[in-house]
Amino acid sequence: MSRRAHQTTPSSLLFGLVAVFLVIAGGGALFFQKGSNPYRTVETLQPSDYFENANSLRGNVYQIEGVILNALAQNPEKGRLFSISVATDSRKWPMPIFIPAQLRQINLQKNQSYRAKVRVNDSGILVAEEIQKS
Secondary structure (H helix, E strand, C coil): CCCCCCCCCCHHHHHHHHHHHHHHHHHHHHHHHHCCCCCCCCCECCHHHHHHCHHHHCCCEEEEEEEEEEEEEEECCCEEEEEEEEECCCCEEEEEEEEEHHHCCCCCCCCCEEEEEEEECCCCCEEEEEEEEC
């Protein structure tokens, strides 16, 4: 009776399994990283640029992250104006952020950290398009 040759696993099968594992691992990493910053495709606003010339930023969309300092004004039909402290490497910058009435369901509290997608309006005020606690 003749003996059968020992069968080895083809290298292409091993390569395929490793490739599938890497694709799944990469997809999982992307999925879990996705929750960290929902505005990662939006440019971060540099406070120094804003204070240097806010008019040059009009109409642009940015993201900011900071701590609510104070409520400055409120109008039930229009919305609420807050000051938010945005930290950079060198210092903390107080900036105005207007929360329109459409976002009134968000309960902003003093000394809480928030991340927002904002548009610089015609008067240079940051108007929140989206905001969430960070």
